[in-house]
Amino acid sequence: MSNQSNAELKHFMQGLIKRNPGELEFHQAVEEVAISLMPFILDHDKYRVGRVLERLTEPDRIIIFRVCWEDDLGNLRVNRGYRVQFSNCIGPYKGGLRFHPSVSLSILKFLGFEQIFKNSLTTLPLGGGKGGANFNPKGKSDREVMRFCQSFMTELTRHIGADIDIPAGDIGVGAREIGYLYGQFKRLNNRHTGAITGKGFDYGGSLMRPEATGYGCVYMMREALSHAGDDLDRKTCLVSGAGNVAQFCAEKLIQLGAKVLTMSDSGGTIYDAEGINEEKLTWIKELKNVRRGRISEYTKQFPKAEYLEGKRPWAIPADLSFPCATQNELEENDAKNLVSNACQAVCEGANMPSTKEAIDVIQAAKVIFVPGKAANAGGVAVSGLEMTQNSMRIHWSAEEVDQKLLGIMQNIHRKCVRYGETDDYTDYVKGANIAAFSKIADTMLAYGVT
Numbered sequence: 461m462s463n464q465s466n467a468e469l470k471h472f473m474q475g476l477i478k479r480n481p482g483e484l485e486f487h488q489a490v491e492e493v494a495i496s497l498m499p500f501i502l503d504h505d506k507y508r509v510g511r512v513l514e515r516l517t518e519p520d521r522i523i524i525f526r527v528c529w530e531d532d533l534g535n536l537r538v539n540r541g542y543r544v545q546f547s548n549c550i551g552p553y554k555g556g557l558r559f560h561p562s563v564s565l566s567i568l569k570f571l572g573f574e575q576i577f578k579n580s581l582t583t584l585p586l587g588g589g590k591g592g593a594n595f596n597p598k599g600k601s602d603r604e605v606m607r608f609c610q611s612f613m614t615e616l617t618r619h620i621g622a623d624i625d626i627p628a629g630d631i632g633v634g635a636r637e638i639g640y641l642y643g644q645f646k647r648l649n650n651r652h653t654g655a656i657t658g659k660g661f662d663y664g665g666s667l668m669r670p671e672a673t674g675y676g677c678v679y680m681m682r683e684a685l686s687h688a689g690d691d692l693d694r695k696t697c698l699v700s701g702a703g704n705v706a707q708f709c710a711e712k713l714i715q716l717g718a719k720v721l722t723m724s725d726s727g728g729t730i731y732d733a734e735g736i737n738e739e740k741l742t743w744i745k746e747l748k749n750v751r752r753g754r755i756s757e758y759t760k761q762f763p764k765a766e767y768l769e770g771k772r773p774w775a776i777p778a779d780l781s782f783p784c785a786t787q788n789e790l791e792e793n794d795a796k797n798l799v800s801n802a803c804q805a806v807c808e809g810a811n812m813p814s815t816k817e818a819i820d821v822i823q824a825a826k827v828i829f830v831p832g833k834a835a836n837a838g839g840v841a842v843s844g845l846e847m848t849q850n851s852m853r854i855h856w857s858a859e860e861v862d863q864k865l866l867g868i869m870q871n872i873h874r875k876c877v878r879y880g881e882t883d884d885y886t887d888y889v890k891g892a893n894i895a896a897f898s899k900i901a902d903t904m905l906a907y908g909v910t
């Protein structure tokens with residue numbers, strides 16, 4: 461990076477940190493983008509003069525609200541709900557809802573900011589947003605989760621709509637929560653519209669939406685390997701997480717002939733040297749989606765596997781890595797382990813799972829690294845396809861949706877290569893950021909001063 465780019469970057473980040481004090485995850489997400497974009501912006505004066513990056517890092521609006529509900533014992537509980545409507549430049553706000561005790565404004569701003577870029581990469585007309593609450597669904601009864609979702613939606617409903625803002629799931633918001641949220645939306649508005657995605661198939665959902673993020677991530681890995689003259693066959697894989705993204709990432713890897721060695725949750729990692737096959741994965745899905753149990757139980761069912769309490773998967777030797785749990789779950793030392801174990805590629809199923817220091821280590825070793833905004837865009841892409849099907853009042857078959865998903869992931873890969881190829885390395889971070897930014901920035905300039 462030139463001295464001028466460095467100076468501009470420093471100045472920009474100082475301003476951002478001053479305007480958003482203490483929002484560490486938001487700073488991290490913006491810095492990763494700004495490092496890629498600053499030289500590009502300096503080469504294109506219209507973006508610098510138009511102060512596009514400054515405008516793009518200021519959300520259109522943030523809604524914060526009280527969510528009051530009653531638990532099974534009749535106690536009143538109070539949580540905080542949020543919706544960050546970050547940018548509707550290229551389409552209505554679109555992005556998931558996260559229910560997790562760690563939810564904060566910083567986390568939702570980082571997620572909403574990333575979402576603008578990810579959604580741009582899909583080529584669908586989707587803006588960026590994110591929301592959620594510091595509510596912990598773990599250990600709550602179905603009725604408690606329902607009452608919470610109904611209270612949450614009672615406020616959120618006035619801010620969303622099929623052409624305004626379309627939430628979906630994320631951590632802690634799966635099929636059950638979407639059902640309760642959409643049921644309340646429908647009741648309050650007396651209308652059936654595509655105002656939420658990830659809906660059950662019977663009430664307007666798209667086939668393949670549950671699978672889309674994990675499958676899309678594997679399609680992206682396959683493209684990246686193919687670009688490097690390799691393939692997935694018999695590759696050993698580390699997958700973190702055991703939720704929606706991790707389950708379907710593992711499923712597609714198994715289908716395509718790779719060997720999944722690990723899955724994890726916030727308690728620890730299971731390491732199955734024989735590989736997690738379809739039957740074992742079905743058991744994990746039942747454990748996580750129905751019984752809502754802990755991954756540690758796997759070793760009781762499959763005693764040859766090991767449970768590594770409190771550990772992440774990254775110290776285990778394997779060819780490929782798929783962080784699919786949460787932000788900053790892959791740190792500098794983990795990256796060093798991956799590199800010393802000759803890991804060939806990292807494809808991020810989660811949002812910002814790797815720290816900046818980890819990415820630096822991985823890229824310096826010329827290991828393939830595909831960032832979440834490119835690698836996990838399949839989920840929101842199929843949400844976009846769900847919106848299209850809702851508007852057209854039709855359902856596409858699973859094969860049709862899967863083909864479209866594959867096409868979108870291949871197209872994202874091509875764009876990353878177009879903007880990120882250098883002599884000896886494909887910089888997918890730079891490629892994804894510039895490809896996504898150009899479209900948003902040109903649209904912002906077309907709108908004038910807004």
Ligand SMILES: NC(=O)C1=CN([C@@H]2O[C@H](COP(=O)(O)OP(=O)(O)OC[C@H]3O[C@@H](n4cnc5c(N)ncnc54)[C@H](OP(=O)(O)O)[C@@H]3O)[C@@H](O)[C@H]2O)C=CC1
Pocket residue numbers: 629630631632633634673701702703704705706724725726727784785786787789809810811812836837839840
């Ligand atoms: N669902 C989707 O379509 C998309 C999701 N993503 C991203 O993928 C990631 C996973 O989302 P999703 O699978 O939907 O969520 P789920 O809630 O289905 O699963 C989350 C998984 O991550 C684990 N996890 C959560 N927090 C932590 C933590 N602090 N430390 C270790 N493990 C943790 C959970 O373990 P435990 O149960 O113990 O908490 C669980 O196994 C997130 O980053 C999300 O933003 C990105 C694009 C689309």
Ligand SMILES: O=C(O)CCC(=O)C(=O)O
Pocket residue numbers: 554555556557575578626627628629630657811836837839840841843
């Ligand atoms: O499907 C969606 O709208 C959003 C998915 C999501 O939250 C994400 O891409 O991080």
